[in-house]
Amino acid sequence: MTAMMPEIHYQELKCCRLCPRGCGVNRFEGNRGYCRSMAGLRIGAVCLHKGEEPVLAGNHGMCNVFFEHCNLQCSYCQNYQISRNHQEQADVLTDLDEVLGRIAACLHAGAACVGFVSPSHMIPHMTHIIHILRERGLHAVTVMNTNAYDHPGKIRQLAEDIDVYLPDLKYHDAALGKKFSGADDYPAVAQAALKEMYRQKGAELRMGPDGIAHNGLIIRHLVLPGYVDNTLACLRFIARELSPKVHVSVMAQYTPIGAVAADENLGRTITAAEYERVLEELDRLGMDCGWIQSLSSAYHYQPDFTRSEPF
Ligand code: SF4
Numbered sequence: 001m002t003a004m005m006p007e008i009h010y011q012e013l014k015c016c017r018l019c020p021r022g023c024g025v026n027r028f029e030g031n032r033g034y035c036r037s038m039a040g041l042r043i044g045a046v047c048l049h050k051g052e053e054p055v056l057a058g059n060h061g062m063c064n065v066f067f068e069h070c071n072l073q074c075s076y077c078q079n080y081q082i083s084r085n086h087q088e089q090a091d092v093l094t095d096l097d098e099v100l101g102r103i104a105a106c107l108h109a110g111a112a113c114v115g116f117v118s119p120s121h122m123i124p125h126m127t128h129i130i131h132i133l134r135e136r137g138l139h140a141v142t143v144m145n146t147n148a149y150d151h152p153g154k155i156r157q158l159a160e161d162i163d164v165y166l167p168d169l170k171y172h173d174a175a176l177g178k179k180f181s182g183a184d185d186y187p188a189v190a191q192a193a194l195k196e197m198y199r200q201k202g203a204e205l206r207m208g209p210d211g212i213a214h215n216g217l218i219i220r221h222l223v224l225p226g227y228v229d230n231t232l233a234c235l236r237f238i239a240r241e242l243s244p245k246v247h248v249s250v251m252a253q254y255t256p257i258g259a260v261a262a263d264e265n266l267g268r269t270i271t272a273a274e275y276e277r278v279l280e281e282l283d284r285l286g287m288d289c290g291w292i293q294s295l296s297s298a299y300h301y302q303p304d305f306t307r308s309e310p311f
Pocket of ligand 1: 016017018019020021022023024025032033034035036037071120121122
């Protein structure tokens, strides 16, 4: 059976305001907006990934679907090989059946979750894939791994499709959003998106008998070197505006890429003293649900999307 791309799912791309960039371009006619993505499917990789959260990876890893390009363009992006909007991968996946086949292979290999990575500019494609998987009886836990630069209204529309939200809350400081991601409205947008995710899921992470999280919200945060105050403010937002019992995944894995190697702060990894301040704040806020990484993580999580197995 060949999977088709039904037109109805993609009407929004004719005047694209899928994400807060609000470009208003017709992606069917080749008018490129900020993400420089057209209407067609373009996926950088589908692969098993042990990931950062054991409740999603389980023993076999989760199936991650990495979309090409991104609506945020963080200067330090660890996935820069596929996320940069000014470049297009030669070996990108464009055939829906091939993508579905690779996802099915990961599920048959034991993955329980299918995670969609950086889907904010490709939401119709993500939901379409989810609907076909369900039609074919391939029931996986669906995970939206987003940079959180999403319209809350779009998140509201995903209530039936996404089992686990996995947003990465990046900035509380608007100046950092502008400096590193060209989005000074990032804190306001992301906080509204997270409030909608929390409205849908609450703080409880509902676990299946297989030890996999089947429904809920996990908020990631990547600690940036030199900007610990931003991290502390993000944690306080979660504890005070959502709940201290929300599951958080605090990542110490930041590693500089070439584009920021000369930056005074982003050109290094985080220090033990910086991380200690983060751990103390988690403790002070009573945030004891979730995961923290060891400082040595900086050397363990670097993907290489030029390989068939990036991780
Ligand atoms: S998805 Fe892309 S084209 Fe559409 S509004 Fe966002 S950045 Fe612009």
